[in-house]
Amino acid sequence: xxxxxxxxxxxxxxxxxxxxxxxxxxxxxxxxxxxxxxxxxxxxxxxxxxxxxxxxxxxxxxxxxxxxxxxxxxxxxxxxxxxxxxxxxxxxxxxxxxxxxxxxxxxxxxx
Numbered sequence: 061x062x063x064x065x066x067x068x069x070x071x072x073x074x075x076x077x078x079x080x081x082x083x084x085x086x087x088x089x090x091x092x093x094x095x096x097x098x099x100x101x102x103x104x105x106x107x108x109x110x111x112x113x114x115x116x117x118x119x120x121x122x123x124x125x126x127x128x129x130x131x132x133x134x135x136x137x138x139x140x141x142x143x144x145x146x147x148x149x150x151x152x153x154x155x156x157x158x159x160x161x162x163x164x165x166x167x168x169x170x171x
Contacts (some may be wrong), residue, residue, distance in 0.1 A: 068169075073106045075099065078136075084114055084134050084147075091147040091167070110170045111151060116163035121156040125149055128165045137163055 073087045075098040083094045083108060092106025093114070115136040122128070128137050129144035138144055152164040 061067050067110045069109050070095065070105050070107050072103050075102050079104060082112075084130055084135065084137070086145050088129050089145065091145055093129050093130045093167070096104045107167075109167050110139050111164060113162050116154070116160055116161060119156055122150040122152075122163055123161075124151060124153055128163065137165060 065152040066137065071092070073090065073092060074132050076085060076087055078099050079085050079094040079097065079098050081094055085092060085094055085104070092108050093112050095105040095107055098104035117131070117134070117136055117138045122139055124130070126139050126149065127141070127146060128139060128148050128150050129141055130147045131140070131144050135162045142159050147163045150163055154160050154163045
């Protein structure tokens with residue numbers, strides 16, 4: 061196909077804030093995980109699909125299959141839909157203890 065560009069698993073985005081490799085970022089309706097470090101306004105390759113361990117709201121417990129959202133204010137994942145961007149689903153259960161601040165998320169690509 062002469063109109064095929066790429067698989068789309070990663071795309072370059074302009075960092076909307078400083079990000080380190082492995083941080084989440086949202087640009088419009090696109091959520092990705094930074095594949096490297098970038099300062100605000102600089103290009104960064106963002107991974108759109110796959111399974112990632114991401115910072116989560118510590119006060120939440122997740123079950124397998126819960127819809128997971130990106131809270132762009134706190135720069136963390138959450139199970140709260142209101143005001144946040146849907147990014148994927150939880151693939152492991154995780155508790156709500158103070159030390160349980162990472163959740164495993166399967167990204168669904170941009171919505």
